[in-house]
Amino acid sequence: MANSAEAVRTHWLYEWVDEYNIKTRDDLVRHAGIPAALERLHEIAGKVPAWYEQPTLQERSIVAGGTLDLSGRITCGAAVCAKKRIDRIFGQIWHYFDSIVVEGPSARSTVRALETMKKRDRPQFFFHLWEEIDLLLYAREIGIVDNLVFREKPHAFCDHHLRENAAQAGVAAAVDENLRSEIADELKKSSTIKIVPEGDSWRYFISNPEFSETFSGTYRHPSKKGAKPSKRQVAEAAVRRCSATLVYDAAMSRRLELPLVQEFAFLWSDRDAGREAKNLESRVALELPLPVLQGLTARDIVKFRADHKPHFERFQHALTEAIREQADRVGTDSPERIAAAVNEDFIRPAMADIERSMIETKKLFGMKSGTSIAVGTAIAGAGILSSIPLVIASGLGAAVTVTLASTNSYLDSKKDVKLSDVYFLWKAAKMHGK
Numbered sequence: 001m002a003n004s005a006e007a008v009r010t011h012w013l014y015e016w017v018d019e020y021n022i023k024t025r026d027d028l029v030r031h032a033g034i035p036a037a038l039e040r041l042h043e044i045a046g047k048v049p050a051w052y053e054q055p056t057l058q059e060r061s062i063v064a065g066g067t068l069d070l071s072g073r074i075t076c077g078a079a080v081c082a083k084k085r086i087d088r089i090f091g092q093i094w095h096y097f098d099s100i101v102v103e104g105p106s107a108r109s110t111v112r113a114l115e116t117m118k119k120r121d122r123p124q125f126f127f128h129l130w131e132e133i134d135l136l137l138y139a140r141e142i143g144i145v146d147n148l149v150f151r152e153k154p155h156a157f158c159d160h161h162l163r164e165n166a167a168q169a170g171v172a173a174a175v176d177e178n179l180r181s182e183i184a185d186e187l188k189k190s191s192t193i194k195i196v197p198e199g200d201s202w203r204y205f206i207s208n209p210e211f212s213e214t215f216s217g218t219y220r221h222p223s224k225k226g227a228k229p230s231k232r233q234v235a236e237a238a239v240r241r242c243s244a245t246l247v248y249d250a251a252m253s254r255r256l257e258l259p260l261v262q263e264f265a266f267l268w269s270d271r272d273a274g275r276e277a278k279n280l281e282s283r284v285a286l287e288l289p290l291p292v293l294q295g296l297t298a299r300d301i302v303k304f305r306a307d308h309k310p311h312f313e314r315f316q317h318a319l320t321e322a323i324r325e326q327a328d329r330v331g332t333d334s335p336e337r338i339a340a341a342v343n344e345d346f347i348r349p350a351m352a353d354i355e356r357s358m359i360e361t362k363k364l365f366g367m368k369s370g371t372s373i374a375v376g377t378a379i380a381g382a383g384i385l386s387s388i389p390l391v392i393a394s395g396l397g398a399a400v401t402v403t404l405a406s407t408n409s410y411l412d413s414k415k416d417v418k419l420s421d422v423y424f425l426w427k428a429a430k431m432h433g434k
Helices: 012-019 025-032 035-046 079-093 107-116 119-141 159-169 177-190 231-256 277-285 298-307 309-330 335-360 404-411 414-419 423-432
Strands: 061-064 099-102 148-150 192-198 201-207 215-219
Touching (some): 025 035, 035 107, 079 099, 079 119, 079 298, 177 231, 192 231, 277 335, 298 309
Parallel strands (some): 061 099
16 A cells, blocks of 8 residues: 555555456455455555554544444444435534544454454355445545545553543543443433344344434343343443443544544533633534534535535634634633524624625525525534644634624625625525525
């Protein structure tokens, strides 16, 4: 694998897929029986750096947590489900970040499978390998590869290092046994849990209003082989998996010096949250009730951003400045309160002014402007860990040319509507309302 900037951000499996021109399941089946092809797969996967050896990123990026990182470690690994997950990721963080760090198919798991699998395991291995390839081909097809940064994540720590990494990342609550027991009780009470046999183990499915999709896993009784677990035991197992994954994700985001977006906030919210100023801007950005583009695909969102790039960049910069100004004015370190202030004092008024101007200047956009604007109530639902430097804010101050104080002056003239800081957001709201 080439030691270039592109190589360290592109998924390793693309190299093997391109080398053997694999585009369909049949292509993979043909190469499954060629020893040289599998040796090459092992070679490429074996050269991927460990998570702690990977370089940091110098871009506005965010680390996707376990339910979003396309690895299938704690979510369904089928390509059809992972493709929906891609749309969910982009729908959540599109308004502030330029790229998303995801793991995708694990190089380490592939190496281990190639080295240890028996003949009877081969069909299952290639079934899963095709699901992974299908997902990567889809990402390339819809044009989002440039917005994804693939990195291996840690998959296991001993108890000592699990606790050490949890403490360093500010999520010590994730390894608190008493707290995990309380959360398991809450999860059991608020969820629908199904348990079905699977060989000598049990497969469980947990549905909860707070989950973006059904959570599933395998349970094996620690002492009684084949014994069916209770719903409480299943809830405990799920919480252990979620908490361990949260620590792995935290270690990764800390290593890359990037914020983390994860969907375990309902488990750990306000229990061990840090309030350092260096994290504040990204946490506020992810609390803002901006239009989450549900119903639009990642392909649509990426194209929309590209088509309106100057306006999007203006909005990014102005949003950063607005957060800073409101943090100083409100005098609080609560991201929720600052986000509310930014929304009320910056986003809503500016969008309302644009809407009023657009009613008078419909021809400027070639579209009807009678529809009222309501900034979406959905938020990114992100958990930003403490002790992670706010890299995304570095160097942005000098680039901000439009601030809260100057917004109204842009809107004084109809011809300057497109110069508004929130023109991009206004267009997104229109798109969302179609």
